[in-house]
Amino acid sequence: MRHILAVLVENNPGVLTRVAGLFSRRGYNIDSLTVGRTENPQISRMTIVVEGDDLVLEQVTKQLHKLIDVIKINDITSEEYVDRELVLIKVGADPSVRGEIMQIVDIFRARIVDIGRRTLIIECTGDEGKINAVIESLKPFGIKELVRTGKVAMLRGHKFTSINESREDD
Amino acid sequence: MKLSGAEIIVKSLQEEGVEAIFGYPGGAVLQIYDALYDSSLKHYLVRHEQGAAHAADGYARATGKPGVCIATSGPGATNLVTGIATAYMDSVPIIAFTGQVACDLLGKDSFQEADITGITLPITKHNYLVKDVKDLARTIKEAFHIATTGRPGPVLIDIPKDVSIKKTKFDYPAAVHLRGYKPTVEGNKGQINNAARLIGEAKRPVIYAGGGVVTSGASEELFRLAELTLSPVTTTLLGIGSFPETHPLSLGMLGMHGTKAANYAVSECDLLIAVGARFDDRVTGKIDEFAPHAKIIHIDVDPAEIGKNVRVDVPIVGDVKRVLAELNNKLQQHLPTDWQDRIARLKQENPLCYEENGSLKPQFIIEQIYEVTKGEATIVTEVGQNQMWAAQYYKFTKPRTFISSGGLGTMGYGLPAAIGAKVGRPDSVVIDIAGDGSIQMNIQELATAVHYNIPVIVAILNNNYLGMVRQWQEIFYDRRYSYTEITGPDFVKLAAAYGAVGIRVTKPEEVKPALKKAIKARRPVLIDFVVEREENVFPMVPPGGAIHKMLGG
Structure with missing residues (x-):
């Protein structure tokens, strides 16, 4: 089963290496990992999507906690949450097919952010299913380049993953 | 008054109550060694940095206090690695200080540069690269706290040369604030x-x-x-x-x-x-x-x-x-x-047993060591058959009297660890039970023991084999002794060359007198016990087998 972990870490140099190194040496599989600063500049937040059964997840969580720079871990998978990815797709777009592409972009509520002579760059955000769908829809036009961010996720409602409002404790 | 980074290190170690440091100087730690020169801290110069890490480890295991070692950048730091990994696997609190090239040379493949925080990431409880002298005192405080609390373990602090030179106000923090580190002490x-x-x-x-x-x-x-x-x-x-x-x-x-x-x-x-x-x-x-x-x-x-x-x-x-x-x-x-x-x-x-046939048996030697020391000695071991026989045949009654590399199984651990243990517990008889293979991995530390007159006793169970590997080859590889027959020097002459006492024992009746002489000598002693060559450690559970299905014994 896939789990989404929201992990608060000290914004220290090397913290990403520590986390990534832990996953690789203990043989855990990362589906995706995103990291960025939070509302507090001293704290970064990682969203880690990891594959494994409950025993593996228990070990992943406990081992992560052993890292001094890891402050808090939430496995939000079993809760109500919002998750999003962002993708940039450079697609082949001769003038003859641009209309068709723009229709697809509208359907997915995506955006065109760059127009070249023969290409368009399309930006789309959404959950993983939507991102996969938009990629599939654009494939026939020839995808020249694609980059996606990996998942970021947040609990819905009044629950928090933050060190100040520890309503949702680990 | 402002202090240099090097002076801050010395002061911080004094604040932590450190008495002994094991180390080896070099270019990147010159400033730190200059500060050590007229400090009250007792520094022991080892002959190889690995010896410093093991000595700090042995000191920590014998005393329960954190052990401290120091090495220069690059090769000095990488030589600590096996010792740090040994301490990590056995949850031993040591603080390793390493010099590093100056901040402006970092990442440029500079002379004697090695990314030691990267290298030791998986074998330390935590590590630090201190780039600002203002962070140094707090970092040392945190390092000691992390190393000694919760499940203990090694912490490494990497200090670029310019950080050891730069000056700042010294203020050793009274408390540690680590929001990501709060070990659970009370049980549910x-x-x-x-x-x-x-x-x-x-x-x-x-x-x-x-x-x-x-x-x-x-x-x-x-x-x-x-x-x-x-x-x-x-x-x-x-x-x-x-x-x-x-x-x-x-x-x-x-x-x-x-x-x-x-x-x-x-x-x-x-x-x-x-x-x-x-x-x-x-x-x-x-x-x-x-x-x-x-x-x-x-x-x-x-x-x-x-x-x-x-x-x-x-x-x-x-x-x-x-x-x-x-x-x-x-x-x-x-x-x-x-x-x-x-x-x-x-x-x-089902008592432990071995065949008594008049020849000199390693198990018998351990029993004799137990009798002569009345179970009061601190026994350090190398790794292999010597380690297992020591564990089996000496009757331990007190904690911190058996010191051995368990998790990592580091050959060459025993002698430097024994030196560290003796420095920490000078009142205790300290005996390194060794094999002729393991002892040759850090034999150079005999010079350290002689130089500071640290009277450790090394009891080599000498069978001219890498005995444990040979035993596996005998049992699982049809006696194909591939590269496990090993020659050594004349250990008695070697001891003399280092300025230690060397004794050779070939007969069972010589064992006790030799041990008594060694304990009385109050100098480093190396005893070469020439034992039966193909003795095995039994009982033995074949690897991957159930523990109630044992061979031998």
């Missing part, structure tokens, strides 16, 4: 009650005690638990000394080279109380057949150890000493049952 009350209930219901309990009992200083509490519940106690290699092996409830060590009594008792028990132990593969053998009839209570300070290798019925995260004290308060005195008779019979019917 509900789980302690559950454990007490399981113990009350158990008919055939066994206590399985590990290094955590030694680390947390919980021997008295363990003793009380055993006597209250009349549970036999088996220890891991690192748990040796946590429970007196002279006690009727002692089963000795369990696992691959454990006693038959211990392995049978674990296989028969209906409750296994694991205390500060981690179900290592050398202990459990085939994990599915380990303690197959038992419910398991697991007490450990490291939550990640619980459920890692086996499913546990009652997990208790906390400091072993505190948890055991609380647990003991909830227990009634048990009365003897058939189980204690069964244990006595298992011990009586």
